Amino acid sequence: MNRALPYATPLVPAFVVIGFFVWFANWIPQTRWEPPKVQAISAALTPTELAEVGRTIVRQRGCLACHTIEPDAGVKGGGRGPNLAGVAARRAQGVKGGPGNLVDYLAQALYEPGAYLVEGYADIMPPSMAAPASLGYEEAVAVIAYLQSLGKTPTVKVGDVPRPAAGARSAQPAGVATSDPAAMFAALACNGCHSLKTGETLVGPALDAAGIKQAAAERGMGPEAFLMESIVDPKAYERKGFPSGVMPQDYGTRMNAMQLAALVRHLAAQGGQR
Structure with a gap:
């Protein structure tokens, strides 16, 4: 005489529930995750797209180790370098005795950071072409577009910004002339x-x-x-x-x-x- 196993009946609802979820999971359209694609920097990028690339560069290349982005803090934020928030509005007319517009000022600030120092800050920033940032020309333009966006609508595109002086990237910084x-x-x-x-x-x-x-x-x-x-x-x-x-x-x-x-x-x- 066949007798049902005493534990078989309680398992039936469990199998039904499991089967339903398996069916439901396979019914949902399946998607495949892919890592985000790296966006190439080209002349085809709009100023807004370029600014977004620049935003990533600023965060990845160590700029925020010294600079801060603090809205409403003015030029003196909490970092070792000037606050970047609002720089586009502050330097819309460039600087007296130097570049007379924002784009040229920002280019000089990246290529020759010691040419103009914000009052109260030391000359400690290396040129953007040198370590640690090691920016190429297109990357520097993207950073300029991003800095434009911190207070104004970005307008710059690749080709609008002057390139650094010939040989500036490969030039070695001056040696130290003291033994003290x-x-x-x-x-x-x-x-x-x-x-x-x-x-x-x-x-x-x-x-x-x-x-x-x-x-x-x-x-x-x-x-x-x-x-x-x-x-x-x-x-x-x-x-x-x-x-x-x-x-x-x-x-x-x-x-x-x-x-x-x-x-x-x-x-x-x-x-x-x-």
Whole structure:
């Protein structure tokens, strides 16, 4: 005599429910996810499209490590560089004694950032063609279009902006003409991003004794070896919580071996004492 298993009956509703959801899932039109396509920068882009590309570049190339975009904050936001919000309105007529319109002013600010300094700010920004931004011409135009949009309607297109001077991209920054380590620290604008005061964070980590010792231990190096690597190859080890790719990559070529050694000894000895 066949007898039904005592646990079979309760399973029937479960199979019905599962079957319904399987049918329903297959009934829904299936879509395939694909990563967003990278938009090429060309003369065909409208100013608005170009500005959107520029917005991405500004966020990806380290610009916001020093600049902020704070509406209604005026030129002095909370960053190491001027607030970018409203720059189009503030510099609509360019600057006195310099470029007489917004586009030329923004181009100069990218190509020759030291040519005009906003009052209260140091000359610490590298040219946009150099590290860390390393912008090509079309990328620089996209950034200009985005900066135009921060206060006005963007109008610029590829071809409307003058190109940087011939050879500007490949030109090496000037070397350091001093062997005094404290002067080198200032001449290389290290103090624009790093503080020697314990716990004082600017753009990069403070170069205080405790911080250097901890980072060196994490890297498995002595403090002086760690500092040397950080100067000549800053991407070899980047500390968490700080913007990536911001520190220039050419310091190893701007100082000779004796200058490098002197700066490393100075930082190892002075960290945390100022």
